[in-house]
Amino acid sequence: MNHIRALIRGSKTLLGPFPEINTDNGGVCPYQLFLEWFDSAVQHGIYEPHAMTLSTIDRYGHPDARVLILKDVDKEGWYFASSSKSEKGKQIHDNPPVSLTFYWPQIGRQIRIRGAAEMMDQETNKEDFLQRGITARAIALLDKQSSPLDDNQTLDFLLEEKLKWLKVNQQAIYPYWTVYRVKAQEVEFWQAHTExxxxxxKFARSNDQWVKKQLWP
Incomplete structure (x- = not known):
């Protein structure tokens, strides 16, 4: 136990150097600042900068979180996709308020987004599903996400069969595939400092306007 504690406490954090941030140039819209920070993450070679943590609450009030991929972002919100039958889909149905978290440790930046997730229309869902790789579509069409798996041989067999079927039925759509949009109510940008x-x-929405404030560390 002492070894593990020492190993954890001995792990280095926030070594830098980190990019500078001008608080006066943060703008009045978190969407624009997000694009600037995302572009900076790409320019710094951050691996999978579009990976984010989606946090949800189930019907019993218990929190849940997992990492998935940002699909798109615009002035209306941040977008991701999943099966509406998945655990996260069920949790969003029961409790639409969610949070998204981006963390890019190499440049010491974190973005937290709080808002409500809403389902997009069927045409958007269809378009997104057909843009996925064939294996990703085949796995979705198996319709078994989060179900108990007895053995990997079963997975391999069913996936191979579904891939063969999908090559013939290339326009097949998984009916529960859903694109979600998170309409933000609060967005916080955090820039680490070595000291x-x-x-x-922090940007907070008030009467359809964004109010920006700087917070203490």
Whole structure:
């Protein structure tokens, strides 16, 4: 136990150097600042910068979280996709409020987004599903996500059969595939500082307008 504690406490954090952030140039729209930070993450070679943590609450009030991929972002919100029959889909149905978290440790930046997830229309869902790779579509069409798996041989066999079927039925759609949009109510940008003087900019929606404030570290 002491070894594990020492290993954890000995792990280095926030070594830097980190990009500078001008709080006066943060703009009045979190969407624009997000695009700037995302572009910076790409330019710095961050691996999978579109990976984010989606946090949800189930019907019993228990929190849940998992990492998935950002599909798109615009002034209306942040987009991701999943089966509406998945655990996250069920949780969103019961409790639409969610949060998204991006963390890019190499540049010491974190973005937290709080809002409600809403389902997009069927045409959007269809278009997104058909843009997925054939294996991803085949796995979705198996319609077994989160179900108990007895053995990997069963997975391999059913996946191979579904792949053969999908090559013939290339326009097949999984009816529960859903694109979700998170309409943000709060967005916080966190820039790390090696001396712990972190910069935090918080945007909060008020009467369809964004109000920006800088927070203490």
């Amino acid at each position: 712990r003087k972190h910069v935090r900019l």
